[in-house]
Amino acid sequence: MHAPLAPGYRPALSNGWWLSNRRYFLYMVRELTAVFAALWAIIFVTQLPQITAGAYSNPASLVSSPLWFAFSLVSLAFVLYHAWTAFNATGTLIYLRMGPKPIAGGSLNAAMFIAWALATFVIAFVFVTPAIGG
Amino acid sequence: MTESTIKLAVTRYRPGQDREPTVQTYTVPYHDDWVVLDALQYVKDNIDGTLSFRWSCHMGVCGSCGMMVDGTPKLTCAAFLRESYPREVRVEPLANFPVVRDLIVDIDDFMHKLSEVKPYIIREDLDSLPLGLGHELRQTPAELEDFKQFGMCINCMLCYSACPVYAMEPKFLGPAAIALAHRYNMDSRDQGRNQRMPVIGSSEGIWECTFVGECSVVCPKHVDPAAAIQRTKLATTNDWFKSMLMPWGNR
Numbered sequence: 001m002h003a004p005l006a007p008g009y010r011p012a013l014s015n016g017w018w019l020s021n022r023r024y025f026l027y028m029v030r031e032l033t034a035v036f037a038a039l040w041a042i043i044f045v046t047q048l049p050q051i052t053a054g055a056y057s058n059p060a061s062l063v064s065s066p067l068w069f070a071f072s073l074v075s076l077a078f079v080l081y082h083a084w085t086a087f088n089a090t091g092t093l094i095y096l097r098m099g100p101k102p103i104a105g106g107s108l109n110a111a112m113f114i115a116w117a118l119a120t121f122v123i124a125f126v127f128v129t130p131a132i133g134g
Numbered sequence: 135m136t137e138s139t140i141k142l143a144v145t146r147y148r149p150g151q152d153r154e155p156t157v158q159t160y161t162v163p164y165h166d167d168w169v170v171l172d173a174l175q176y177v178k179d180n181i182d183g184t185l186s187f188r189w190s191c192h193m194g195v196c197g198s199c200g201m202m203v204d205g206t207p208k209l210t211c212a213a214f215l216r217e218s219y220p221r222e223v224r225v226e227p228l229a230n231f232p233v234v235r236d237l238i239v240d241i242d243d244f245m246h247k248l249s250e251v252k253p254y255i256i257r258e259d260l261d262s263l264p265l266g267l268g269h270e271l272r273q274t275p276a277e278l279e280d281f282k283q284f285g286m287c288i289n290c291m292l293c294y295s296a297c298p299v300y301a302m303e304p305k306f307l308g309p310a311a312i313a314l315a316h317r318y319n320m321d322s323r324d325q326g327r328n329q330r331m332p333v334i335g336s337s338e339g340i341w342e343c344t345f346v347g348e349c350s351v352v353c354p355k356h357v358d359p360a361a362a363i364q365r366t367k368l369a370t371t372n373d374w375f376k377s378m379l380m381p382w383g384n385r
Contacts, residue, residue: 007149007155008149008232008233008234008240009149009155009232009233009234010231010232011229013230013298013301013302017298017301018298020149020205021205021206021348023346023347023348023351024298024346024348027344027345027346027347027348031344071374089345089364092358092360092361092364093364093368094359094365095277095280095361095365095367097279097280099276100274100275100276101276101279102279102280104222131206
């Protein structure tokens with residue numbers, strides 16, 4: 001016979017807990033995509049002095065390499081996914097009531113996507129287009 | 135005609151006898167309108183009287199019969215056998231809690247956390263309030279709407295069982311306690327926000343949450359604890375900015 005045990009058995013969380021359902025997995029993907037966004041931003045900022053000195057036309061520079069291009073594409077996809085998850089959480093995060101009824105979360109999410117589209121438009125046509133001579 | 139049956143794979147743990155939980159399989163009659171709790175009661179009444187589990191109302195109100203059903207935290211009085219049939223149903227104690235015996239978990243940690251957030255209306259002016267008929271603390275339907283869904287919590291702890299943050303950091307205040315604190319903070323009749331904030335605004339409170347969101351998915355009463363936590367983070371951040379920009383203000 002075993003010696004008396006302390007009351008209460010606490011099962012440990014398995015290392016693969018995030019694979020046990022789809023939502024846990026998507027949560028981990030959401031968190032990991034932020035790592036790519038941060039990495040891209042850090043590298044970009046450290047390369048900024050070279051970029052302003054014309055590094056994009058220098059084949060020997062990091063930012064003109066195919067590897068950087070590929071990494072930027074992957075990071076862009078991840079950033080878009082991360083932004084999509086963040087904007088879709090707006091209605092959960094913000095509670096606003098106009099009169100007796102709260103504003104629907106879906107409307108708040110939609111407002112964020114519209115603001116995103118407007119910001120993209122402004123950046124593209126006000127800042128980027130003149131810079132590339134369009 | 136032979137009666138249809140279904141198998142239940144039930145976790146057993148007998149302190150003093152078992153070093154760790156084991157699985158025992160029972161074959162019970164299958165009925166289309168039976169829930170998992172019915173099947174467990176059949177086992178206890180007809181097969182094995184030593185099987186231990188909590189239950190009370192059998193109608194999704196008391197929050198006592200929460201267990202892991204096929205790996206998901208559910209109220210067993212609301213989990214139908216037909217959702218698994220003809221497969222075997224796996225019944226385990228709620229995840230992330232110490233197991234006391236078989237399907238019964240130790241809820242002391244949750245009860246302590248619940249009392250810490252003071253889930254009741256606090257009035258600073260209670261002594262001077264003229265109480266009685268005609269002196270009720272009135273509230274409009276719109277003000278009720280601000281917190282109503284968070285008041286539906288039945289303390290079943292399914293949200294704690296679904297929360298990987300609580301699993302990794304048991305000191306985390308957890309979804310239900312924060313949702314109930316938020317319910318009272320949002321109540322127009324309450325004046326206890328400043329008493330609750332040191333607990334829910336601590337590092338073991340809202341800031342431990344990484345917004346997995348599964349707490350809201352498993353809630354049987356459609357409460358959204360994840361929203362309560364994120365909104366409290368936003369309110370706390372607003373408070374901090376206000377105190378930095380307007381240190382002379384009250385808040």
